[in-house]
Amino acid sequence: MNTAPRIPDPDGFYAALLAAHEGLSEAHSADLNARLVLLLANQCADQEVLLACIRAAAEDNPTTDPTP
Amino acid sequence: MENFAFAPAYELPVWPFTPPPELNSAKLVRHPIVIVGAGPSGLTLACDLAQRGVHAVLLDEDDTVGVRGASSRGICYAQKSLEIFERLGIYERIAAKGITWSFGRTFSGEQEVYNFNLQTDGVRLEIETPAGSYAIEADRLIDATGANSPIRAQLGIEAHSSRSTDRWCISDVRFKKPLPTERWTWVDAPFNEGRGVWQHLMADGVWRIDYQMPEDCDTAYISKPEVAGARLREQLGPDVEFEFVWIGPYGYRDHLLDSFRHGRVFFIGDAAHVVSPFGARGGNSGIQDAANLGWKLALAAQGKAGDALLDSYDAERQPAARQNLQVTSRSARFLAPRSPAEHTLRRAVVALAARHPFARALVNTGRMSVANDYPPAPVLPEGARTVQNLPLHWADGRETTLMQLLAEGTQCIGLWFAPTREQALAALDATAALPLRLLAVGGESGLPTLRPDDRLAAHLGMDGAGGFALVRPDAYRAALLSNATPQAIASAARTALAHDDKTP
Secondary structure: OOOOOOOOOHHHHHHHHHHHHOOOOHHHHHHHHHHHHHHHHHHHOOHHHHHHHHHHHHHOOOOOOOOO | OOOOOEOOOOOOOOOOOOOOHHHHOOOOEEEEEEEEOOOHHHHHHHHHHHHOOOOOEEEOOOOOOOOOOOOOOEOOOOHHHHHHHHHOOOHHHHHHOOOOOOEOOOOOOOOOOEEEEEEOOEEEEEEEEOOEEEEEEEEEEEEOOOOOOHHHHHHOOOOOOEEOOOEEEEEEEEEOOOOOOOOEEEEEEHHHOOEEEEEEEOHHHOEEEEEEEOOOOOHHHHOOHHHHHHHHHHHHOOOOOEEEEEEEEEOOEEEEOOOOEEOOEEEOHHHOEEOOOOOOOHHHHHHHHHHHHHHHHHHHHOOOOOHHHHHHHHHHHHHHHHHHHHHHHHHHHHHOOOOHHHHHHHHHHHHHHOOOHHHHOOOOOOOOOOOOOEOOEOOEOOOEEEOOOOEEEEOOOOEEEHHHHHOOOOOEEEEEEOOOHHHHHHHHHHOOOOOEEEEEEOOOOOOOEEOOOHHHHHHHOOOOOOOEEEEOOOOEEEEEEOOOOHHHHHHHHHHHOOOOOOOO
C-alpha cells in the first residue's frame, strides 16, 4: 500500500468528490461511495494492496463523532 | 380465487424386501466394508467398489432411492461428477435423462434401523429388518447417512453446525407452453419484493422457481398452494398455464467435521459436510468424496496399499469441504446481505455490473462446483489437481478417454511421453509389484501407446519428451516428472500409494 502523496491535484480531486455528492441524500451518497470504491479497487487490481487498504480503512479510529 | 392443480408424485423404483441369509444363520459374517446410506454419495461408493470387484454391503432404511412424494432432489451435476459417472458406466443414461439428471436425496429416516458398536478389531452392526434382526461385522464402516447422521451423533462427534436465517420457498412447476430453456436468476426481483428468485429447467420438464422469503416469514403460510400460486401469477402474468409439482419452504445450514476419518469409520457426503445450496456443491462434493475413497478402500481391501493411504481421504476431502463451505458461505452472504452497509455494497455491484464487465465478477449468485485441488501432503508432495476427461486415441487410431482407461481395474495410470524401449522395460520391472499401468504417449517404447496429443500435454503441464504424469484412479494428477527415470517413476508411485517398507 502506497501512502506517499500521489494524487497530482489533491484539491481538485477533493472538490470533484464533494461536487459528486452535492444534493444527494445520505443513502444516495453511500451508494455513490460504494460504486466509487469498487471502480477504484479495479484500477488498483492488486489483491495484497486491496486487503492492506481495507485493513488501513478499518483501523482508522475517528476522533470526532461521525454523526453531525 | 384461482385453483392450482398438482401433478402426481414421482414414481420411484421399488426393490421388494427379501430376507437376508444372515437372518437364519447363527454365523456372524464379517464384511470388509459396510456403507450405511444409499443417497448419492453412498450409491456412488457402492458402485465404485462393485466395479472394482470389491465386496461391500450397502444398508438403507427403505426399499427405494429418492425421496417419497415429489419433493426436492439433486439437480445440478458438475463436470467432475459426470466424469465419475462415465467411469462407473452410467453417464450415457444420465445424459439421456435430459437437461440434468434427477437423483433422489435420501436422508436418514426417523426410525432407528440399525445400531453399531465400535470394537478394537472391527465394527459390529445390529440390523433391523421387517423379518427380524441380525448382526454383521465390518472391517470398515462408511457413514453416508446424510446431514442428520445418527452414527455421527452416537460417536459424539462435533459437527460445528450453524443455521442460516435466510428463508426460501421452492415452487416446482410444469408449464403448458414450453419456456425457453435458460437459467434466470434475480438477485432482487421486483415481483418478489426485491428479494432473490431462481428459475431453471430440470429433468422431466419440471421448472424450479425458488423464491427468497423474508427471514421472519411463516413457512406454513408462504407454502400454501394459493399463496405460492399468487406469487407465480405475479411473476408470470395472467395467461401462463402451469401445474404444481411440489412446493417446499426451506432454510439452510452448514456443518463441517474436523476429521472425516475416525478409526474404522469414514464420513462421506452430507454426513461429513453440509453447505448452503448455492453453486450445487453438496451432492457433487459427496460424489467426489466417494470417488476419492473408493479406490483407496479397494487397494486396502486387496492388500495392495496400507492404512496410511486411507488417511489421505481425510487429508484431501476435508480441506476440499472447507473450501466449499467458504465459497458457498460467500454466495449466501451476497444473496442475503446482513446490514444496510452490505445492501449498499451489493447495490453498487449490481449497478456497476450493468455497465462494466469487471463488476460482473463480483455478482455472486453461486460458484459452480469444481474439482478442488488437493494440498501438499505425505502422499502428494506437490499437491494434486484433477485431470479432465480428454478424448484420446490409441496409436492405431481407436478412440478412448481417460475415464475409460481408469474404468479398467484399480490402478494408477502413468502417462509417459515418448520413453525409449530400454526405459520402458526398466520401468515395467521397477514397478511390477505396484498397481500402476504404464502407457506411452507417442514414441516406440513397446508400451501400450497413445497418439501424441498437444492438448493432453498442455493439460497435464508436460513440456516435451521424457515427461511423466502419474494419474490416480480418481483422475487426479499426483506427480509430474520431467525427464523421468524408471527409479523416479517407481518412487513417485510408491509415494502416491503410501507404500513404505511395511506395506506390500
